[in-house]
Structure formats: structure tokens, C-alpha cells
Amino acid sequence: MPNRLTVSASSTQRTFTWYALYALVIMLLSRTVVGWVGAYYEQILIFIGINITLAVSLNLVLGFAGQFSIGHAGFMALGGYSSAALSYFVLNPALMSLPLDGMLHAVLENVALAIVLFAGGIAAAIAGLLVGIPTLRLRGDYLAIATLGMGEIIRVVILNTNFVGGARGFTDIPRWTGFTWVYLIAGACVLVVRNLIASTSGRALTALREDEDAAAAMGINTTRHKVMAFVLGAFFAGMAGGLLAHYMQYLHTNSFTFLRSIEIVVFVVLGGGGSITGSIIAAAVLTVLPEALRVAQSWRMVSYSLLLVIMMLTRPQGLMGGREFHWSWILPRRKQA
Amino acid sequence: MSALLEVKDLHVAYGAIAALKGISFSVERGQIVTLIGANGAGKTTLLRTISGLLRPRRGEISYWDSDDIGKVSSSCSLSSLAPHLIVRHGVAHVPEGRIVFANLSVRENLQMGAYTRTDADGIKADWDWVLQLFPRLSERLKQSAGTLSGGEQQMLAIGRALMSRPRLILMDEPSLGLSPILVQTVFAAIRQINANGATILLVEQNAHMALTTAQIGFVMETGTIALSGPCHELLRSDDVRRTYLGES
Numbered sequence: 061m062p063n064r065l066t067v068s069a070s071s072t073q074r075t076f077t078w079y080a081l082y083a084l085v086i087m088l089l090s091r092t093v094v095g096w097v098g099a100y101y102e103q104i105l106i107f108i109g110i111n112i113t114l115a116v117s118l119n120l121v122l123g124f125a126g127q128f129s130i131g132h133a134g135f136m137a138l139g140g141y142s143s144a145a146l147s148y149f150v151l152n153p154a155l156m157s158l159p160l161d162g163m164l165h166a167v168l169e170n171v172a173l174a175i176v177l178f179a180g181g182i183a184a185a186i187a188g189l190l191v192g193i194p195t196l197r198l199r200g201d202y203l204a205i206a207t208l209g210m211g212e213i214i215r216v217v218i219l220n221t222n223f224v225g226g227a228r229g230f231t232d233i234p235r236w237t238g239f240t241w242v243y244l245i246a247g248a249c250v251l252v253v254r255n256l257i258a259s260t261s262g263r264a265l266t267a268l269r270e271d272e273d274a275a276a277a278m279g280i281n282t283t284r285h286k287v288m289a290f291v292l293g294a295f296f297a298g299m300a301g302g303l304l305a306h307y308m309q310y311l312h313t314n315s316f317t318f319l320r321s322i323e324i325v326v327f328v329v330l331g332g333g334g335s336i337t338g339s340i341i342a343a344a345v346l347t348v349l350p351e352a353l354r355v356a357q358s359w360r361m362v363s364y365s366l367l368l369v370i371m372m373l374t375r376p377q378g379l380m381g382g383r384e385f386h387w388s389w390i391l392p393r394r395k396q397a
Numbered sequence: 398m399s400a401l402l403e404v405k406d407l408h409v410a411y412g413a414i415a416a417l418k419g420i421s422f423s424v425e426r427g428q429i430v431t432l433i434g435a436n437g438a439g440k441t442t443l444l445r446t447i448s449g450l451l452r453p454r455r456g457e458i459s460y461w462d463s464d465d466i467g468k469v470s471s472s473c474s475l476s477s478l479a480p481h482l483i484v485r486h487g488v489a490h491v492p493e494g495r496i497v498f499a500n501l502s503v504r505e506n507l508q509m510g511a512y513t514r515t516d517a518d519g520i521k522a523d524w525d526w527v528l529q530l531f532p533r534l535s536e537r538l539k540q541s542a543g544t545l546s547g548g549e550q551q552m553l554a555i556g557r558a559l560m561s562r563p564r565l566i567l568m569d570e571p572s573l574g575l576s577p578i579l580v581q582t583v584f585a586a587i588r589q590i591n592a593n594g595a596t597i598l599l600v601e602q603n604a605h606m607a608l609t610t611a612q613i614g615f616v617m618e619t620g621t622i623a624l625s626g627p628c629h630e631l632l633r634s635d636d637v638r639r640t641y642l643g644e645s
Contacts, residue, residue: 264512280481
């Protein structure tokens with residue numbers, strides 16, 4: 061039976077229920093476990109969350125739509141700097157000037173954070189749109205070079221923009237974010253990408269990854285779909301940049317070189333292109349690994365790289381090889397009627 | 398009979414290399430028309446230009462769209478439309494080398510064929526028809542398309558094109574790399590599709606199969622049409638027999 065692929069109302073409702081449940085768990089964790097483990101481990105957890113957002117959003121472009129983009133760090137930088145500029149120059153001074161008690165101040169701070177994160181995402185998305193429309197007509201390695209150049213252009217422009225610190229870096233950004241926000245955004249990113257992939261548009265994306273001409277011959281507007289995936293990926297990369305800015309309180313363009321983009325590509329490839337679960341696991345493992353390898357001291361990065369090589373040799377299709385986690389893996393399968 | 402597709406003085410080039418040098422021909426509604434010719438004659442280029450994947454340098458492709466009862470409603474120029482819009486006018490392309498979406502299942506491939514449509518009942522009807530035409534596919538719905546045999550992939554590529562309920566089907570070398578018995582199966586399906594109302598423009602290297610299936614034939618040579626006529630006449634032509642049918 062040719063069932064159309066549409067997300068029904070009940071499944072939208074289910075998505076929201078799941079997300080609410082997830083948010084509850086995250087808040088509970090942030091009040092308990094995260095407090096107990098201490099600042100060092102909390103920071104690692106936060107970096108994992110930010111990297112999950114980056115990996116899953118790039119997976120949409122690279123793994124699902126098959127567009128080899130290596131400028132993700134550029135979008136991250138743009139989102140980070142624009143959200144930081146908004147909070148540093150506008151919202152934080154405004155918040156400070158109000159004579160508020162602790163409770164109300166905390167609430168407004170969270171509202172302000174939501175605004176700046178969204179603004180950062182939008183800034184990155186607009187850049188994605190402007191860059192995507194001309195470059196996404198390119199294919200394969202040409203697109204890779206174009207996006208690489210774009211990421212570097214964003215970085216160099218920021219480096220030479222004095223009011224966001226230029227070469228000194230952007231300092232004194234308010235610390236508005238922590239574990240909870242990072243994982244709320246990561247969860248939202250996973251949900252949005254997952255639901256998009258399960259929709260008709262998502263099927264169109266996978267079709268154009270398989271063969272662009274054949275996809276166009278099916279009536280798929282390939283350019284529009286590629287731009288859509290690119291813009292959405294840029295949006296979440298921008299949000300991730302905003303999270304980083306408001307956690308580290310400091311931004312420098314050195315953290316957004318193309319090596320950062322490559323690192324995100326590695327998350328996606330190692331996790332398995334086209335698998336959200338894979339991206340999550342790879343982002344987590346590869347964030348923890350350099351820390352865990354501190355015992356190797358000066359051999360740390362050598363052993364890290366060696367592990368990457370071994371993983372790619374033994375599992376070239378990525379950890380998950382395009383498959384997703386399913387509850388039936390751990391729960392006993394329900395009897396089929 | 399009325400023309401469904403008319404190509405006038407079509408020029409297509411890859412950079413400086415001219416692939417089509419002034420092609421003109423027309424396809425009548427309800428026919429099977431075949432284009433035969435050697436490698437590099439420009440057959441695939443011609444189909445790719447009609448479906449919008451390539452842009453012509455010069456020339457005109459006119460197409461007379463019609464509603465379901467065959468009444469001509471409008472004429473449009475395909476040469477200025479993007480490929481995804483051309484599909485919506487009822488032109489489907491079965492690409493050369495049976496390109497299916499290898500990592501999607503057979504079911505998903507067929508669903509992609511109906512991507513532009515929203516009429517659930519019509520889609521269901523065509524779904525049933527495609528599976529009746531190619532019963533092999535109904536046994537393999539859950540299998541990913543890349544694991545099908547060559548013949549099954551060709552059936553899937555044709556079935557997928559049918560799911561858009563096309564009025565004109567462009568078929569590029571459907572017999573390529575298939576065993577003789579599968580070639581018979583595929584050509585039987587082509588005749589059935591045509592009997593069901595679709596007009597077919599068939600590009601083939603297997604000149605004998607093509608000329609015995611189609612009504613009108615065009616022989617292409619290095620970017621031009623060298624010979625044309627009803628297929629039964631082409632089959633008797635000495636030139637065609639020597640060059641394409643391997644007879645001395």
C-alpha cells in the first residue's frame with residue numbers, strides 16, 4: 061500500500077510529549093548528578109551536548125542530503141559572535157539596569173538567552189541561505205572547497221571586526237548557559253532532524269543523495285531541498301555557537317578554523333552518515349576520548365588520531381552504518397497481532 | 398492523431414563539443430517512437446535535454462499538455478523549464494543504466510515516483526497496476542533497491558516512472574545489460590504501457606527489438622537525424638540492416 065509520508069497530528073503530539081519528558085529528565089539531572097560530579101566533568105558534558113548539536117545538524121547536510129559541506133565552524137562562529145554581541149551590547153546591560161530580585165532576574169536571564177540563541181541561529185541561517193543558493197549548485201569536491209572557503213571568510217571577517225574584539229577575542233560575555241540549555245537545544249536539534257527525515261521532504265533529501273538527476277526526474281526541486289537542509293544545519297550550528305559563547309564567556313576566532321569543521325565532519329563520518337544515533341555516539345565518544353587519553357600525556361593526540369584510523373579501517377561505514385537506535389534493541393519485542 | 402512533442406532545430410553542446418547539431422522530429426500521441434544509433438550519436442543527450450537535465454544552446458522543444466481524456470489544454474516549451482517542473486507536465490524519464498535509489502527500499506523508490514502527486518486514489522490505482530505489470534517487484538517491496546538484480550532494477554526504474562502517471566515516457570536503453578529473456582519481458586511491458594495510453598520515446602542500441610516494437614523510428618548519427626520513417630520500412634532499408642542489424 062502506498063502510504064503517504066506525512067507526520068500526523070497524533071505523532072506531533074507524541075513528539076511534544078517525548079520532548080517534555082526529556083526536558084524534565086535533563087532539568088532533574090542538572091539539579092542532581094551534574095552538581096555532584098564537579099566543574100570539570102560538567103564542562104565535558106556540556107561540550108558533548110554542543111558537539112551533538114553540531115554533529116546532528118551537519119549530518120542532515122552531509123549524511124542525509126549527501127552534500128559535502130566543510131564550513132560548519134563558520135556558521136558556528138557567526139551564531140556565537142552574533143548572539144554574544146546581542147547579549148553583551150544590548151540585553152545584558154538592559155538586564156543589569158533593572159532593579160530586580162534574584163528570582164525574576166533569573167527568569168529574565170533565561171528569556172534573554174533564548175532570544176540571543178535564536179538570533180544567533182537566524183544569523184547563521186541567513187548566511188547559510190546566502191552561501192547555499194550559489195554554492196549548492198556545485199557538486200562533490202567543488203562544494204567542499206566552496207564551503208571551506210566560506211567558513212574561512214566568515215572567520216577572517218570576524219577576526220577583523222573590532223567591536224567584537226577582533227584578534228583579542230570577545231571577552232566578558234555573560235554566563236547564561238549551562239547543562240540544561242545545552243541539552244535542551246541538542247534534544248530539539250535531534251527531534252527536528254529526525255522528524256524532517258521521516259517526512260516527505262526528508263525522503264526527497266535521501267533520494268537526491270542517492271542520485272541527483274534521478275531525484276530531479278522524480279519532480280524533486282533539488283536545489284530547494286539542498287538549500288533547506290543547508291539552512292537548517294546552519295541554524296543549529298549557530299545555536300551551538302551561541303551556547304558555547306554563553307558558557308565559555310569568551311570567543312576567539314582560533315576556535316573556529318577549518319580544523320573545527322573537519323572535527324565535526326569526523327563526528328558524522330565516524331558515527332555513520334545518515335544515522336542520528338551514530339552522530340550522537342561519535343560526538344560523545346570523541347569529546348571524551350581526548351580527555352580520557354590525558355594519561356598518555358604527550359602521546360595523547362597521537363593515540364587519538366591512531367584510534368580514528370583504526371576505527372575507520374575496521375568500520376568504514378561508521379559506527380552505526382546508517383542505522384538508528386530502536387527500542388526493540390533493549391526492550392522485548394511486543395507480540396505482533 | 399496530434400503531436401505530443403515537437404523538437405525543432407535542437408542544438409546541445411558540452412562545452413565546445415557539439416553533441417546535437419540541429420535535431421528536429423515530432424512524436425505523435427499514443428505512439429512508440431524509437432531513436433536508434435551508435436554510441437555517441439547523441440541519443441542520451443537528446444533525452445536528457447527533453448527532461449530538462451541539460452540546457453539546449455538553441456532550438457525549441459514544444460509539448461502539448463492534455464487532461465486525462467486527451468483534450469489538448471495547453472502547449473508549453475520544455476526547453477525553459479527546470480526538470481522538476483517538467484515532471485509535473487506528465488513527462489517521465491527512465492534514465493540509462495537503471496538508476497534507482499539504491500539505499501531506499503523498492504517500496505520507497507516507487508513512492509518517490511509519485512512524489513509530485515496528491516491524489517491518493519490515483520496513486521493507489523497506479524501502484525496496483527505497476528505491481529501487476531511487474532509481479533517480481535511485489536515480492537521485493539522491503540528489499541533495498543541496490544540488492545535487486547539488473548532486470549529487477551530496470552523494472553523498478555520503469556515502475557517508478559509510471560508512478561507519476563506520465564503521458565510521455567522517455568526510456569533510455571531499457572535493454573542495456575539484460576539477458577535476452579529479460580529483454581523480452583521488458584519490451585512486453587513497454588508495449589503494455591503504451592497500450593494503456595502512454596506515449597513512449599524509446600532510445601535503444603538493440604535496433605532489432607526497438608524497430609519491431611515501435612511504430613516510428615529515427616536513426617541518429619553524430620548529432621543529427623540521418624534517417625527516419627515507419628519502423629517496418631526502416632527494417633527493410635539496406636543502410637539500417639547493414640549498420641544496425643548486423644546483416645551483410
